[in-house]
Amino acid sequence: MGSLSKLLTYSCYELGHTWHPNCYHACFEISLLTFIESCKIYGVVYLVSALIRGKRISPEYGKKLLSDFLRSACFLTTNGFLYIGFFCVIRNILQHVNVITASFLPAFFASLTAVMIERPERRSLLAIYVTNVASECVWNSLLSRGIVRSVPRGEVYIFMAAMAVLGYSFRSTNPLSPSLNSILQLFVGPGESGAVVANTAASQMSREPQVDTTRQTRQNSWISALTSVLWSRHSLCPHRGSCLLNTSWGVCCLCRWIRGKDEASHGTLAGAVAGMAMYFYSAPSIALYLLWKTFEALYDDGCKSGKLPRIPGSVIIMYSISTAYLFHMAALEQYNLKPSYWRFLQRLTWGRMGEYNRYLLDEFGLGSSRNFDGVWPKYKEGFISESFKAKLASHIHAAS
Structure with missing residues (x-):
């Protein structure tokens, strides 16, 4: 020995x-x-x-x-x-x-x-x-x-955690990393970017007429809501076409229909769900790389805001x-x-x-x-x- x-x-x-x-x-x-x-x-x-x-x-x-x-x-x-x-x-x-x-x-x-x-x-x-x-x-x-034990499919949890943070950043009007934001746009399109959603929602609210009470009542019924999800899109959604088709790429549309509002926090859930894709294609190196890039973006954001010291x-x-x-x-x-x-x-x-x-x-x-x-x-x-x-x-x- x-x-x-x-x-x-x-x-x-x-x-x-x-x-x-x-x-x-x-x-x-x-x-x-x-x-x-x-x-x-x-x-x-x-x-x-x-x-x-x-x-x-x-x-x-x-x-x-x-x-x-x-x-x-x-x-x-x-x-x-x-x-x-x-x-x-x-x-x-x-x-x-x-x-x-x-x-x-x-x-x-x-x-x-x-x-x-x-x-x-x-x-x-x-x-x-x-x-x-x-x-x-x-x-x-x-x-x-x-010293440690193997975690089955641990890369999935790592990838989901990183994607949850980046999903929030992507839906925010002030993303952590412009470069990571650009990469995400390649996969989900620019329509769900926080800045684009905010601009779209503002323009739609300014030109959409007020609905009457009768129609509002119908919208509150679950049957009408289900029909709307299947064939139309929410007024806050920036995408084209029905929300059902768009939901197949993420869950932000679903969150808008359930909560009746649009928030950057929806990106956290959408990112975590998207991160589950790692289960079907195991790539620990990609998961770890994305995690470190996320840490880098968080640290850089903390330094810019004065919350963390720049070493x-x-x-x-x-x-x-x-x-x-x-x-x-x-x-x-x-x-x-x-x-x-x-x-x-x-x-x-x-x-x-x-x-x-x-x-x-x-x-x-x-x-x-x-x-x-x-x-x-x-x-x-x-x-x-x-x-x-x-x-x-x-x-x-x-x-x-």
């Missing part, structure tokens, strides 16, 4: 960059590989983005696109290069590796430096993405230790901590890391992330070598210590 307080005295080569004994060469190799892959990744991202926007390719736009592309590629390259660099520097200063410096601390400093290179408007997007992945890994880690550099810190945790998981608890993110790290480093000697990290008692099939990296004999040679020999003997 290992201990998290253990100090490992192995060299950088023996533990970390096992593909080459020289620290400088290993860092240069990683920087070259990550730059090649970064160009491939961001080349596709920026090309697709340009096509979607449908902008005419002018010399000025092309120059900006190339600048943004190179900046993003350099950001990702720096993240990979400095991860190895800081690992070597910290190990040489301390002359040992502990559970924090094995991966988390080098990754934190690397991410903190690298994200400053990326464009400011992309930092929030990156922070939300890695925090989303990191939160999923935290849950997996707690689950594997028996300087919070986006950068959130990105750095989340990325550092993901690299920590990749090194020490790869089995709890999201598979897609592990494949991304492997692709970015051309498999070098998988060459970390996790059998040495087993001394921390986290089962780091799980999923690595008992195969040790191939070392150059002249660059490893005598004590490590003995350990390697005992491993080979035990395996045989």
Whole structure:
């Protein structure tokens, strides 16, 4: 049984960059590989983005696109290069590796430096993405230790909660996030947007004549109400056609008929009901991402209203901590890391992330070598210590 307080005295080569004994060469190799892959990744991202926007390719736009592309590629390259660099520097200063410096601390400093290179408007997007992945890994880690229990279809409840908040925001005249509001309009149309509903209701009230008492009495009977729901629309509804057809997209019409008024709170119920769609198509990553975007919108709204303090550099810190945790998981608890993110790290480093000697990290008692099939990296004999040679020999003997 290992201990998290253990100090490992192995060299950088023996533990970390096992593909080459020289620290400088290993860092240069990683920087070259990550730059090649970064160009491939961001080349596709920026090309697709340009096509979607449908902008005419002018010399000025092309120059900006190339600048943004190179900046993003350099950001990702720096993240990979400095991860190895800081690992070597910290190990040489301390002359040992502990559970924090094995991966988390080098990754934190690397991410903190690298994200400053990326464009400011992309930092929030990156922070939300890695925090989303990191939160999923935290849950997996707690689950594997028996600290929490699995919640059947938990993503449905998460998605419903996020959609309830966003539904209220969408029906409000002052939405939390214009970007999220625009996305919701793509699915439910602009007609149910709070501002549109308010304007429609005001214009209709100004031009609709007063109804007589006899008709009002008929409207109050349940038969007339049912008939109206089937074949007409409520006077407060902004949509066209009958409310029955429109209700198939949400429940705001139904709330108007039941309560006789229109409120933003109807969007809360409509959003929660819409969130139940996650039951038919399970996507935990989407549910978590939407939850974090909702938290971001709520926090930003609280800061604008003066109810919450705006923390300087919070986006950068959130990105750095989340990325550092993901690299920590990749090194020490790869089995709890999201598979897609592990494949991304492997692709970015051309498999070098998988060459970390996790059998040495087993001394921390986290089962780091799980999923690595008992195969040790191939070392150059002249660059490893005598004590490590003995350990390697005992491993080979035990395996045989």
